[in-house]
Amino acid sequence: METSWLAPSILSADFSRLGDEIRNVLEAGGDIIHFDVMDNHYVPNLTFGPMVLKSIRNYGITSIIDVHLMVSPVDDLIVQFSDAGADFITIHPESTNHLHRSLNLIKSCGCKVGLGINPATSLNILEYVMDQLDIILLMSVNPGFSGQNFIPSTFKKLLQVRKLIDNSHKNVLLEVDGGINLDNLKEIASFGVNIFVVGSAIFKAKNYKKIINDMRHKLN
């Protein structure tokens, strides 16, 4: 069975009740938790650091935590997030001077290795790093904020990335992040996406179970 996971992004959660929000969205059927780390430098917004992840683990959350690092420099935080309990770590090529080394660092920490591609970033970068990757995260909005609209040119890139992954004969997961909702989920899924990051569309819904069930039906 192909992986097809809904990854609620806690960027849109109520931070004053973060542990409960995560527990609730997992009980409602979320598969993994997407954890958006922003530094007000690589992106114009500021969120949470490794201490917050550590306290989520201490609270008893055992699900896969998919850490999306939108920070520069990134290497120190790769190690800190791994120590805090990350399972997947995705970084952006623009956030490091030595991408190959940073990707190796994620692997040496024992985490799954992800590369995030922004809307205006070329896919050429994949040519020399594909062998290092477990996940390609295609940004369908410019990173920094939840609640933005899905950028339509992502579809063309999705097609290209899917082909690159298939031709590599490697088990690389294709993840899409930004602007995903009930209306566009089915079309996005038709490109063979494995992980769907959903922030505002889940957390703005009153009933997490209902919205996640409705989304799951679109995937089946």
Ligand code: DX5
């Ligand atoms: C944006 C983040 C996303 C964001 C998605 O920089 O990487 O994960 O939380 O939020 P929505 O689903 O509201 O676009």
Ligand code: ZN
């Ligand atoms: Zn993200």
